[in-house]
Each structure stands twice: as structure tokens, then as C-alpha cells.
Amino acid sequence: MKLMLYDDDQLGVVKDGQVANVMAAVDGLGYHDTQEMMEMVIRDWPRLGPRLEEASRGGGAIAVDDVQLRPPVPRPGQLVCLAGNYLEPRKPERGVFNAFLKSPTAVISGRQTVELPPVEAKYFHFEPELAIVIGKTASRVGRDEAMECVFGYTQFIDASARGLPGGFFLGKSWHTFGPMGPVLVTADEVADPNNLHVTMRVNDELRHDFSTSSMDRFVPELLEEVTKVLTLEAGDVVSTGTHHYGLEPIEDGDALHMVIEGFGAALAVDVCDPLKRTSWASD
Numbered sequence: 001m002k003l004m005l006y007d008d009d010q011l012g013v014v015k016d017g018q019v020a021n022v023m024a025a026v027d028g029l030g031y032h033d034t035q036e037m038m039e040m041v042i043r044d045w046p047r048l049g050p051r052l053e054e055a056s057r058g059g060g061a062i063a064v065d066d067v068q069l070r071p072p073v074p075r076p077g078q079l080v081c082l083a084g085n086y087l088e089p090r091k092p093e094r095g096v097f098n099a100f101l102k103s104p105t106a107v108i109s110g111r112q113t114v115e116l117p118p119v120e121a122k123y124f125h126f127e128p129e130l131a132i133v134i135g136k137t138a139s140r141v142g143r144d145e146a147m148e149c150v151f152g153y154t155q156f157i158d159a160s161a162r163g164l165p166g167g168f169f170l171g172k173s174w175h176t177f178g179p180m181g182p183v184l185v186t187a188d189e190v191a192d193p194n195n196l197h198v199t200m201r202v203n204d205e206l207r208h209d210f211s212t213s214s215m216d217r218f219v220p221e222l223l224e225e226v227t228k229v230l231t232l233e234a235g236d237v238v239s240t241g242t243h244h245y246g247l248e249p250i251e252d253g254d255a256l257h258m259v260i261e262g263f264g265a266a267l268a269v270d271v272c273d274p275l276k277r278t279s280w281a282s283d
Contacts, residue, residue, distance in 0.1 A: 002264045003184040005070035009034040013056035014183055014264050019064050022055035035075045039235040042135055042151045064265050069109040072154055072184035073133055078236040079104045080226055081158055085216045085241030094216050097225045103173035110182040114159055116273040117174045122163030123249035123280035127242035128200040128208050128258040131156035133184055139231040143220035152186040155260050155267040156239045179269045194218045197261040202254050210243035249280035
């Protein structure tokens, strides 16, 4: 199933470019905010999934292009991002496992604007990534059981300010630096998360074109590594890193359009730089 949050935090099911409102299926859950609603849906999926499917047949679907998008996991308790998790021409061999926490308050939806902060960054990079949405508590899981902890997947862009002091946190956690969505695809619809085609265009120019089969560590192994360190909960998000081939500086006025095959809708955002910086010197 493809889930979407839209307009005034309505929950919908996406089929063939249309979104059907399924709020009737979550009526009475007693949630306090949209994140809690999504966590309840994720935790109680065996019961609520069929209810959502039935509600989606009720008619009244509207075009995805006509709604205001919301991130499908609006404020994850933890947002874990992988670093350097692809085999590339400049890194053809497996590297040391590396990950970092990015602020969940950076999360925004598609069709919103990422604002580049007024800091002395060398340049800004936007990394298209497959993100995992966790379905249940996962602590010290082995790779053989890791997939049981996956609820689904979504698209994610890890925006980054390069060359700042303070490591990944200051480079990655600025306001609006976490575009996500617009669809959360349940795990049963993704036959193999490590066989997905990912593209991103910048101003209609193809910049990224790679397969998740090039990951250094596949999804089961990277979840094993992450949960050695911390406990993941339902509704947490783990973004799996990007292939750095094609990564170039992003600047004011750029329009980004990310697509993972089979996910039903693109993740598109615009970029604004109040300082109008140009002529980046990329490495």
C-alpha cells in the first residue's frame, strides 16, 4: 500500500496518481498529533491495514497533483542517516560503517522550499536516498531478522552544508534540510530494496542515476549495524546513503526532482538562497 499525508494532515492511500481519503479508518484511535497517528497505524498494521484498504475503495479520490503534500513521517523520533554507504569509482571497496543523527525538525514535504542558511559553507549538496521507516522496536537485531523490523520505505533528500566546523550535525540539521516523501510504500510492495533505480534531476538535468544494488551494506546489514548502537522504534527513519557520482553544488533557484522506481510520486523541492551565492568550487 502507498500511504500519503496531505492537506490538513489527512491520511490517504495512493493508487494510479489519485489519493483516496482514509481518515474514517483511524477514527477513534485517540492520537494527539499526526506523527502519533502514523506511529499507531504502523504498530497496529495487521488490524488497521485492511481497514485502510477498505476505506480507500469508498470513492472520492483526487489527483495527487491537486493536494498539498505533507511528509509521511512528519516528526520521526530518530532520523538516522548513513554516510558513505555506496561502492563508487573513488571508493570501490567496502569502507568502515559510518552513520549520524540528523535533526527530525529538518523534515519537510515535497513541493516545499529548502532555504540555504547564511553560513560560510564551501557549497551545498543534496543527496537523494532510499529511507527505511521502522515498524517495531529494533535493538541489537541480526541481519537475518532485520527485515521483520521494516514497515516500509520513502524517498529522502539529505541536504548538506559542506565545510562547516562541528561535523555532521551542523552540516546536516539546518531548518528544511530533510525533504521526505511524498509516499510511504509498505514493505510488501518492495520486492527487494536493494534493487531499486534512483534518479534525481536538477533543473531538468539528470544528475543522479544509480541503483540501490550498489550499496556498500545492504538494508539487513545496515540495520544490524545501526541497532548495535541504538534502539529504533516504530516511526523512526533510517536513510541509507547516496551514490556520490553526479553530486554537484546546489544554489538559489534550483529545482530538484527525485524518483525511486515504483514509489508512485516524485519528491520535488525548490531551493532558495537569500544570499544568492554562486560559483561554488566543488571537490
